[in-house]
């Protein structure tokens with residue numbers, strides 16, 4: 001086994017150099033080091049205090065209300081908690097949907113994150129995969145065709161607000177049109193905004209996935225665009241859905257409304273320290289800087305003949321997959337014959353340039 005210091009050095013080097021994953025690199029939480037010597041646990045519902053008072057739930061509620069506000073909702077209508085990441089938030093959303101409509105069918109596009117199939121399997125929910133368009137967005141015509149067959153059943157729409165591979169956004173307006181067209185009475189809309197949740201509110205035109213627009217639940221990752229050493233996220237839902245699953249547990253003296261029992265109390269501190277410090281204005285700036293880097297990266301890749309493109313203002317730049325060696329060296333994710341670079345905060349132009357020079361050599365070799 002590697003020594004801890006070797007593991008540290010390997011991770012440090014790798015986290016400086018990866019280009020293909022949506023994880024911000026520009027954070028520091030060493031001020032929270034003293035907390036590492038404490039028992040901390042946010043067991044149970046964030047709004048109901050436990051008999052065990054070693055929690056950071058007050059801070060957790062601040063995080064949730066920040067996100068709710070960012071999505072134009074108030075904590076009167078919306079409830080949420082800090083999760084272990086986007087996957088848990090999606091599992092929770094689907095769980096709430098199933099508690100609403102036990103015989104529903106879940107519709108999601110083939111560009112959906114790989115974890116969703118597993119979540120549906122865990123929940124034993126009927127589901128249908130819908131085709132995606134070239135850009136990764138759900139194919140509305142295919143969705144319509146499939147829906148016509150099942151229009152008597154409640155429908156759960158699992159929408160992507162930023163797909164993993166191309167950062168494509170499913171159009172809530174078009175989904176609502178389809179719901180109206182087929183007069184679907186019982187439906188539930190969940191939005192997977194793992195990466196884009198903290199970005200989309202600052203993109204023009206702003207992708208729609210607000211509660212005011214009829215969304216039932218939303219999952220957002222915290223360790224992606226905000227960044228951090230421990231995976232985390234926020235899930236939010238309409239209060240009625242949470243109330244439907246709330247059970248009071250006397251052993252911990254709180255409501256068991258979350259997926260796990262014991263919950264991380266450190267990640268709310270990390271999230272809130274950033275949100276409090278930079279606020280919405282800071283996030284907006286962060287988005288703009290990343291967009292500029294993405295525009296630069298797209299332009300340079302195009303210059304090398306790599307068929308580079310982005311969905312609207314995306315931080316994800318898609319291009320022809322380079323050699324396996326380059327993908328491995330620069331930790332670039334690929335699928336089939338496309339690859340992507342994700343221009344996260346903390347990724348520098350210098351790092352991109354180093355990759356571009358290596359890619360240029362590879363392209364020249366192929367041509368020459």
Ligand SMILES: *Cc1c(COP(=O)(O)O)cnc(C)c1O
Nearest residue numbers: 085086087113162163164194221
């Ligand atoms: C990353 C991601 C997930 C999973 O989130 P985790 O925080 O890694 O659990 C789900 N959906 C999308 C679109 C993602 O990009």
